[in-house]
């Protein structure tokens with residue numbers, strides 16, 4: 309029986325990471341990005357957008373994060389994807405819909421693609437709670453980046469060491485672009501989706 313565990317050491321120069329960020333509540337999400345970048349940088353990752361190791365994708369809000377994360381995951385170009393957002397409870401049930409769909413969508417993107425997609429969506433009652441988690445007390449952006457590094461490392465280890473072949477059709481090769489289903493205007497049965 310083997311033990312597999314992600315590590316944070318070694319040469320991470322080949323690692324490619326995408327960060328998907330909801331612009332809604334960007335007072336908070338800007339700070340989560342800074343936390344993420346601090347962690348990645350201190351693990352030797354080049355965080356400059358122009359240098360190709362970390363890509364940044366902005367979307368309107370947390371509701372849209374999963375859709376983009378899924379597309380990035382299926383592109384085969386990333387070892388991990390970090391989703392950042394801040395959903396703050398208001399007077400209406402809106403919070404539950406946005407937070408719920410974001411969580412479900414991010415889990416599905418990860419599960420379907422086999423690429424680690426990190427859930428970095430703050431779900432809180434007040435702006436104060438959000439800010440406390442985005443830099444005032446601690447910055448969870450740091451933790452989300454660390455989870456991405458750990459999962460990228462773990463998935464690589466599993467890929468290299470599992471005793472059974474993982475080349476079956478339900479796991480996309482890491483370096484191969486997977487065609488996303490075309491929108492035809494007709495109903496597409498769920499079985500046609502990867």
Ligand code: INI
Pocket residue numbers: 330332333368369370371372393394395396397398402403406
């Ligand atoms: N998006 C958030 O990221 N956080 C929120 O708190 C939020 N609230 O409260 O409405 C929010 N709404 C926007 C949503 O994510 C979508 O962008 C919008 O509904 C368009 O699809």
